[in-house]
Structure formats: structure tokens, C-alpha cells
Amino acid sequence: MAAISRDEVAHLARLSRIEMNDAELDHLASELDLILGAVARVQEVAQGDIPPTSHAIPLHNVFRADVVKPSLTPEESLSGAPATEGPRFKVPQILGEAE
Amino acid sequence: MPMNYEQATAAYEPTLGLEVHVELNTKSKMFCSCATEFGAEPNTQTCPVCLGLPGSLPVVNAMAIESTILIGLALNCSIAPFSRFARKNYFYPDMPKNFQTSQYDEPICVDGYLDVEIETDEGPKTFRVDIERVHMEEDTGKSLHVGGSTGRIHGAEYSLLDYNRAGIPLVEIVTRIVPGTGKYAPLVARAYVTELRDILRSLGVSDVKMEQGSLRCDVNLSLAPIGSDKLGTRSETKNVNSLRSVERAVSGEFVRQANRLESGERIVQETRHFLEESGETRPGRSKETAEDYRYFPEPDLVPVTPDADWIEELRKSLPEKPSLRRKRLQEEWNVPAKEMESMVNAELLDVVEETVKLGADATRARSWWLGEVSRLANEKEVAPTTLINANQVAEVIALIVTGELTDKLARQVVEGVINGEGTPREVIDKRGLKVVSDDSALMIAIEAAIAAQPDTAERVRGGNLPAAGALIGAVMKATGGQADAAKVRELLLKHLGQS
Ligand SMILES: [Zn+2]
Numbered sequence: 204m205a206a207i208s209r210d211e212v213a214h215l216a217r218l219s220r221i222e223m224n225d226a227e228l229d230h231l232a233s234e235l236d237l238i239l240g241a242v243a244r245v246q247e248v249a250q251g252d253i254p255p256t257s258h259a260i261p262l263h264n265v266f267r268a269d270v271v272k273p274s275l276t277p278e279e280s281l282s283g284a285p286a287t288e289g290p291r292f293k294v295p296q297i298l299g300e301a302e
Numbered sequence: 303m304p305m306n307y308e309q310a311t312a313a314y315e316p317t318l319g320l321e322v323h324v325e326l327n328t329k330s331k332m333f334c335s336c337a338t339e340f341g342a343e344p345n346t347q348t349c350p351v352c353l354g355l356p357g358s359l360p361v362v363n364a365m366a367i368e369s370t371i372l373i374g375l376a377l378n379c380s381i382a383p384f385s386r387f388a389r390k391n392y393f394y395p396d397m398p399k400n401f402q403t404s405q406y407d408e409p410i411c412v413d414g415y416l417d418v419e420i421e422t423d424e425g426p427k428t429f430r431v432d433i434e435r436v437h438m439e440e441d442t443g444k445s446l447h448v449g450g451s452t453g454r455i456h457g458a459e460y461s462l463l464d465y466n467r468a469g470i471p472l473v474e475i476v477t478r479i480v481p482g483t484g485k486y487a488p489l490v491a492r493a494y495v496t497e498l499r500d501i502l503r504s505l506g507v508s509d510v511k512m513e514q515g516s517l518r519c520d521v522n523l524s525l526a527p528i529g530s531d532k533l534g535t536r537s538e539t540k541n542v543n544s545l546r547s548v549e550r551a552v553s554g555e556f557v558r559q560a561n562r563l564e565s566g567e568r569i570v571q572e573t574r575h576f577l578e579e580s581g582e583t584r585p586g587r588s589k590e591t592a593e594d595y596r597y598f599p600e601p602d603l604v605p606v607t608p609d610a611d612w613i614e615e616l617r618k619s620l621p622e623k624p625s626l627r628r629k630r631l632q633e634e635w636n637v638p639a640k641e642m643e644s645m646v647n648a649e650l651l652d653v654v655e656e657t658v659k660l661g662a663d664a665t666r667a668r669s670w671w672l673g674e675v676s677r678l679a680n681e682k683e684v685a686p687t688t689l690i691n692a693n694q695v696a697e698v699i700a701l702i703v704t705g706e707l708t709d710k711l712a713r714q715v716v717e718g719v720i721n722g723e724g725t726p727r728e729v730i731d732k733r734g735l736k737v738v739s740d741d742s743a744l745m746i747a748i749e750a751a752i753a754a755q756p757d758t759a760e761r762v763r764g765g766n767l768p769a770a771g772a773l774i775g776a777v778m779k780a781t782g783g784q785a786d787a788a789k790v791r792e793l794l795l796k797h798l799g800q801s
Contacts, residue, residue: 218594220393257386257599263607269328269365272335277345280353280465290344291446291462294395 206239207232307553310525310560311485317533318480318487318552319522320431322498324473324508325441325515326369332440332471333360333403333603340514344464352469354399359602362387366438366471367410369507371608371616373473374411374436376501376623381613385410387438387600395463396442404474406597409437410606416501418493419625420486429490432478443468479522487523488552495519495548500624500646512543519543521551521576524569525559534559535569539583542576550581558583631655635664644672653687653695660696663703670695674713678720689720697726710783711735737786741793744777744785748794751776762798770794 209232216223223231249255274280277290286293305313331338334351350358374381388406414433419426444467449459475498483490499510499517510517524536537559542551554576559569574583622630631651632642635658645651650671657667671686675695679686698715701707707715707730718729730736751773752759761769770791777790795801 214594215596218391218393218596257601258604260604262604265361265604266364266367267335267361269330269363270335271330271337274336274347274349275353277343277348280345280348283355288448288462290346291464292345292395292398294461294463296458296460297395297445297447 205232205236206243207235304561305557305564307557308485310557313528314525314556314560314563315528316483316487316552316556317524317526317536318483318491319536320477320480320491320494321520321522321538322475322495323441323518323520324373324475324502324510325517326366326471326473327506327508327516328363328365328369328471330363331469332363332366332438333469334358336466336469338470339466340509340516342466345466347466348468352398353465354397360403360600362603362606363471367606367608368616369471369505370410370436370438370473371613372505372507372620373475373502374414375613375617376505376620377411377414377416377433377436377475377498379411379414379433379436381608382408382410382412383607383610384408385606387603387606388597389600390439390595390597392595395461396445397468398443398463398465402439402442403600403603404439404597405437409435410608411436416494416497417625418490418497420489420493422486427486429480429483429486429493431480431490431494434476434478436473436475439472439474441467441470441472487556488549491521491552492545492549496545497625499545504621504624504627512545515543519548521548521555523552523555523559525556525563527563534563535571537569537572537574537583539574539576540586543578547576547578547581551576551583554581555583635668637664637668641668641672648672648676648686650676650686653692656692657696657699660692662696662699666699666702667695670699670716674716675720678717690716694719694726701726701730705786705789706730706737707735708737708783708786711737735784737784737789744781744790744793745797747777747780747785748773748790748797750780751794752797759798762795762800765800767795767800770798770800 209228212232212235213223213228216228281287281290281292284292328338330336331347331352334349336347336349336352339347351360371381385405386408387403388408389401390404390406391401393400411433412435414436416431416433417428418431419428421427443463443465446462446464447458447460448462477494480487480490480494495517499512502508502510502517508516512518519542521539521542522536523539524534526532526534537555539551539555542548555574562569570585573586575586576583628642628646628651632639645654645668648671654664654667654671657671658664675686675690679689682689695716698707698712698719701715702709702712714733714735715726715729718724718733719726723729723732754776755773758769758772762773773794774787774790777794778785778787792801
């Protein structure tokens with residue numbers, strides 16, 4: 204059985220706001236399936252005695268003190284934005300979402 | 303005929319759940335060193351981290367962790383020895399990263415409870431609200447919808463974003479469902495949020511200003527016919543921004559759902575928005591296309607593993623529980639519950655307690671803060687404690703007790719202090735506000751009053767004590783209100799052979 208179905212890929216594409224045509228979906232579904240299959244082999248090796256990790260280095264409790272440092276200026280912050288209005292980022296109409 | 307609240311509660315049993323978001327009052331943001339000032343100019347508190355620019359890396363604010371652990375401990379939670387951040391993925395421009403850093407299946411605090419007391423028909427009753435989890439996340443930016451009619455999304459042509467708030471530490475406190483509240487569901491909800499707010503305030507971890515959004519409540523409610531053991535479909539009401547609104551949102555939603563069920567319609571699982579004006583809710587996003595946030599562990603952050611010593615140290619530093627403190631103070635001060643509530647609601651409990659500690663008696667301290675000082679503060683639209691401090695109020699009260707000031711003069715002193723004329727002593731000197739207590743000076747005024755109203759004086763001599771009021775009034779008038787009325791009365795009655 205495939206690790207990921209074509210429908211699931213279509214769903215993920217929708218959630219990720221990536222437009223994909225039928226050919227792309229077919230292609231990506233089989234590619235992702237291969238990748239997931241490879242990752243699944245790691246799970247075979249890592250049995251219950253190895254806790255899953257989310258970080259490559261076994262670090263924990265990396266904190267910083269609660270101290271304010273200078274921010275960017277609004278001009279700097281907005282400099283990479285495709286559109287702005289006054290001191291704010293301007294984004295297209297938001298559709299189909301709640302407020 | 304639609305059902306009213308009473309009919310709805312007679313037919314249906316509610317299941318209540320509450321999610322509270324609280325913005326911590328750390329100086330810097332959760333994952334970057336930007337400031338967290340409320341009301342700053344748009345996008346002046348942003349940096350590559352909170353703007354989600356490529357290559358930036360978050361680092362956790364230690365104070366935010368400490369505050370969250372304190373909250374967990376105050377809510378009787380267990381502190382997880384291992385907890386992790388997770389990405390909550392969604393596309394919405396309030397988060398420039400396209401995800402919110404949150405916690406998912408490994409929150410920092412779990413399994414707590416908070417007991418809240420409400421007045422029922424049978425007297426006070428305690429409800430235990432179980433806390434499922436307390437977790438850390440970050441606040442989102444603020445959107446401004448332009449175009450359309452009402453500033454709402456619908457009809458807006460575009461939106462403008464200010465990311466100053468994006469990344470401010472946010473703690474989410476989630477209850478388990480609270481069963482068996484019946485018709486008291488709105489009161490239990492309000493009491494819970496009130497008690498939670500008081501606890502957060504006592505911990506000093508947040509401004510807890512609902513009107514500024516630093517404390518926000520979502521109300522989950524479902525109904526089932528009384529006696530059935532099924533759970534109904536729930537709605538989630540957002541944007542409930544005052545304690546009163548929490549109560550109204552629950553009762554409003556109770557009635558709405560009951561009427562839908564009554565007419566055979568089903569409840570849609572959805573997010574609704576609370577409307578402050580009407581107390582009703584209107585539908586927002588439907589959750590029927592179940593949200594899929596694709597949570598996964600945040601690879602840019604390492605796990606949080608607070609050690610036991612740190613937790614115990616924090617546990618020891620917990621302040622007295624607000625509910626216990628209120629009970630203790632109410633007993634010590636011997637005040638009715640209603641008055642206690644006024645002080646709490648006016649946020650004056652701390653300063654009244656401080657004033658009492660400085661030697662003032664509780665009754666006077668209370669009445670000055672709730673009365674004159676609050677009145678002047680209302681006029682100026684500021685908090686009473688910004689106008690005058692406990693030391694100054696305690697000093698004024700001490701001067702009243704020693705008879706150096708009458709209540710009337712004391713009000714002028716307080717007014718002077720508030721106007722920046724100096725300490726109470728300095729105001730007294732500058733304004734010449736000394737009680738006329740020199741007996742001989744008063745006796746001259748008393749004799750003048752008797753001479754002016756011989757008939758009244760005769761009636762007092764004959765034992766008609768209430769008649770003395772007119773003479774005392776005349777003396778007070780003659781001394782410009784600076785005499786101590788009790789002293790005048792004493793001298794007058796003595797003079798007329800009545801004591
Ligand atoms: Zn920042």
C-alpha cells in the first residue's frame with residue numbers, strides 16, 4: 204500500500220496554497236511515496252528504545268534573558284514587502300477565512 | 303415562541319469549556335528581543351525573527367518559561383519534565399512565518415484545576431474546573447481591513463498588517479469540559495475567568511487587561527437534553543473581551559442552541575463571534591472542513607526540560623491565592639462581600655491593604671479609595687493609584703483621626719495632593735487648612751451663634767438636643783468649615799448645660 208495517496212497530496216497542496224495540475228499530482232504522489240518509504244526504513248531501525256527527536260543535537264533549555272534589543276526601523280521591516288501602505292504591510296483581500 | 307433562558311435551562315444541560323489566552327508582560331518577545339510595548343507605532347517592534355525572514359532563528363525568552371511555569375503551579379498543574387514547541391501551520395497574513403510557534407502534544411503544564419465559588423439559589427457553591435493544559439505560544443499581528451463597510455473582512459478590498467504584536471509571548475489555558483453547571487453555566491464561566499485573572503495578576507505575569515486584549519476568552523458550549531448522556535455539538539465563541547461578556551456569551555449561546563435544537567435543527571460545529579452590543583453571537587468560520595494545521599515539532603528550537611529545583615523554587619515563590627487572600631482580608635477588615643467585590647473590581651484591593659498596613663483603619667482606607675479618590679480618578683479618566691499613593695492617603699487619614707483635619711478639609715488636602723501641590727502636610731500649610739481647634743476661638747463663634755438664635759439656644763437648654771444642629775451649623779459657617787463639628791457640638795452642649 205502506498206504511504207501517501209494522490210488525494211492526500213492534493214489536500215496538502217491545497218493547505219500549502221500550491222497550485223498543482225493532474226500531471227504534477229501524479230508525479231509528486233509517486234515521488235513522495237518513495238521518499239516516505241525511505242524514511243520508514245529509519246523507523247524500522249529505531250525501535251521503542253530510541254525516543255524520537257526533533258533536533259540534530261541533543262541540546263535542551265537554550266534560553267535568552269528577557270532583554271529588549273533594538274528592532275528594525277519600520278522602513279527596514281517593510282523594505283522587502285511586495286506592497287505597503289504607510290507604516291503597514293499591505294496584503295490582498297483575504298477570502299474564505301474568518302476574521 | 304422562542305425559548306427564553308429559563309426555559310432553555312429547564313430543558314437542556316450545558317457542557318462548558320473555556321480557553322483563555324493571556325499575553326505575558328515580558329519586556330521582550332517570546333523568540334526575539336523586540337520590545338512588547340502596547341500601542342507603539344506600527345511595525346516599530348519587529349525584526350527578522352518575528353517577521354519570519356529566511357535565515358532567522360528563534361531563541362526562547364527564559365522569563366516567558368518562568369511565567370508559564372508559575373501559572374501552571376498556581377493552577378495546580380504538573381510541570382512536564384520534557385516539553386517541546388511545535389509549528390501550527392496555516393496561511394493567514396497575521397503570522398508572516400505562515401505558522402505559529404505553539405505547543406501541541408507536549409505542553410509545559412498539564413492536569414491542574416481551579417476551584418471557583420458562585421452564589422446559587424441554595425447559597426455559595428464551589429465548582430472545580432479541571433485544567434487540561436497550559437501551553438506556550440506566540441501572539442499574532444494585527445490586521446486592519448480596508449474597504450467594505452464595517453472594517454470586517456467581508457467586502458474588504460485589502461488588509462494592512464502591523465506585526466508589533468506578532469511574537470509576544472502568549473499562554474493558552476485550556477479547561478476540560480465542566481459538567482453539571484446547569485443554569486449556572488454563565489456564572490461559573492465568569493467566576494472562572496475572574497479568578498484566573500486575579501491569579502494571573504497576583505503572579506505579576508500579565509497586565510490581564512481584557513479591554514486591551516492581553517486576556518482573551520473563547521467559550522465552548524454544547525447542549526444536550528437533560529437526562530440524556532450524549533454530548534451535543536459544540537460551538538466556540540471568540541472575542542469575548544470582558545468578564546460581563548463571558549457571562550453573556552454563555553447565556554446567549556445557551557438560548558440560541560436551545561432554540562435551534564427545539565426547532566429540530568442541528569448545531570453546526572463552528573467558530574462564532576461575540577457581538578458586544580447585542581450579547582448574541584454570529585457565525586464565523588465553519589469547522590466542518592476540519593482544520594488541518596499539520597503540527598510538527600519545531601526544528602529550530604530545542605526541548606524545554608525545567609529541572610526540579612527550579613520548579614520547587616518557583617513553587618515557593620507563589621503568592622497567597624487571591625480567593626484566600628480576599629477571604630482573609632474580608633475577615634480582618636470586617637467588610638460585607640459586596641464591598642469586597644467593589645474593591646476587587648476597582649482594582650483597589652492592593653492599595654487599600656497597603657494603606658491599612660501604614661496604620662489607617664480599614665473602613666476609612668476603603669472609603670477614601672473607593673470614594674473621593676475614585677471619584678477624582680473617574681473625572682480624569684485615570685486609575686486612582688496613578689493620582690495618589692497609599693502613604694499619602696494614610697497620612698491624610700491619620701490627620702483626621704488626630705482631629706487636625708475634618709473630612710471636608712481632608713478632601714481639599716487630597717485634591718491638593720492630586721493637583722501636585724505636594725505632600726498632605728505641604729498642602730495643609732500652603733492652603734492654610736487647619737482645623738480651628740482652639741477652644742477660645744470656637745467659643746467666640748459659639749457665643750455669637752447663641753446670641754443670634756436665642757430661641758434655639760433656649761430649646762437646647764430645655765433638653766431639645768436635635769435643635770443644636772442649627773447652632774452648630776452657624777458656627778461651622780462662621781469658621782469657614784474649618785472647625786471640627788464634633789468638637790463644636792461638645793463645647794456648645796457643655797456651654798448650654800447639656801453634658
Ligand atoms: Zn522581533
